[in-house]
Amino acid sequence: MRYTIYLATFAAFLSLSSWSEPVELVKDGNFEMAPSLKDGPGVENHNNLNFVWHVPAGKTSIPFWETAGSVHLWNYLPHRRKYVDLNGGKGTISQVLPTEAGKSYSLWFRYWPNDEGGAGQSMLVKYGGETRRFPAEGNRSQYIDFKAKGPTEVTFMSGSKTAKGPILVRVRCDEFNPEADKIRGAFDSLYKILDRGEKNEADLPKLLEVLADDFSYKPREGNALDRAGFEELVRQRQAKKFKVNTAIEDLVPQADGTVLVEIERRQQEPGDYGKLQTSAPHFKQTWVKSGSGWKLKSSEEIEPKE
Numbered sequence: 001m002r003y004t005i006y007l008a009t010f011a012a013f014l015s016l017s018s019w020s021e022p023v024e025l026v027k028d029g030n031f032e033m034a035p036s037l038k039d040g041p042g043v044e045n046h047n048n049l050n051f052v053w054h055v056p057a058g059k060t061s062i063p064f065w066e067t068a069g070s071v072h073l074w075n076y077l078p079h080r081r082k083y084v085d086l087n088g089g090k091g092t093i094s095q096v097l098p099t100e101a102g103k104s105y106s107l108w109f110r111y112w113p114n115d116e117g118g119a120g121q122s123m124l125v126k127y128g129g130e131t132r133r134f135p136a137e138g139n140r141s142q143y144i145d146f147k148a149k150g151p152t153e154v155t156f157m158s159g160s161k162t163a164k165g166p167i168l169v170r171v172r173c174d175e176f177n178p179e180a181d182k183i184r185g186a187f188d189s190l191y192k193i194l195d196r197g198e199k200n201e202a203d204l205p206k207l208l209e210v211l212a213d214d215f216s217y218k219p220r221e222g223n224a225l226d227r228a229g230f231e232e233l234v235r236q237r238q239a240k241k242f243k244v245n246t247a248i249e250d251l252v253p254q255a256d257g258t259v260l261v262e263i264e265r266r267q268q269e270p271g272d273y274g275k276l277q278t279s280a281p282h283f284k285q286t287w288v289k290s291g292s293g294w295k296l297k298s299s300e301e302i303e304p305k306e
Helices: 179-199 202-210 229-239
Strands: 043-046 050-055 068-070 073-075 082-084 091-097 106-112 123-125 131-135 140-147 152-158 167-175 211-218 244-253 259-270 276-279 282-290 293-301
Touching: 068 073, 091 167, 106 123, 106 152, 131 140, 131 152, 131 167, 140 179, 140 244, 152 167, 167 282, 179 202, 179 229, 179 244, 179 259, 179 293, 202 211, 202 229, 229 244
Parallel strands: 211 293
Antiparallel strands: 043 050, 050 073, 068 091, 073 082, 082 167, 091 152, 106 140, 106 167, 123 131, 123 152, 244 259, 259 276, 259 282, 282 293
């Protein structure tokens, strides 16, 4: 399933009829595996939780994508997601996008470092004759805005030939929208404030400033919390050296001026015998605009989309 960000001009806040859904140019930005790959050799089972496919080179293993070198495809059942491990500079994955000459586009992609990859991981992205390098840290979303000269070939590969990874999670491309760009940047910054506030006690006051007075938090298991209850939960997590990196999956401006956001939180906390436990819950959140900026009004855990 594709995750499309609905982005609009200021007029979209006033009228639903003015909205338009951007045309998604990337085919299968979620990396579905071909049946021949799923049932073929080289499948590994790790604790009945995730599977690794050693992807053969060519265009048949992951539909619409061409792979080369050493590429691993992970089907991680707890996350209900598929990820591409680019395996330390030894693998590439690419696709030609049907962009039109003279038009501007936004290429969006999300990636993780490989937990076993060590230092120095980075993502290289080649597009339209250009190459950019991005650090592989946490649960990162990146955007590249570019003007097309015609169809654009996009290639992802590791920026290191020694470190493992990084892990490519999602790819999307649609026409550039300057108003959408403003919204995107504001919410990227807000989620960095929230992540830092959950990890570090010194940053907690800034997190609390972002929450609305009537903020509510509803996990899938357990009781709903108000603003004070959520603050106590954050303090308990900080005592356990809790870590979180948030990535935006969907961002939908509403006609009444609010913004609905779906996020994935990559969380780590110590479990039994000090071993780190990783989870990736999804939340549907509502943001409201106040005189002092955007405020998070509600956060409800939801079933991840497949």
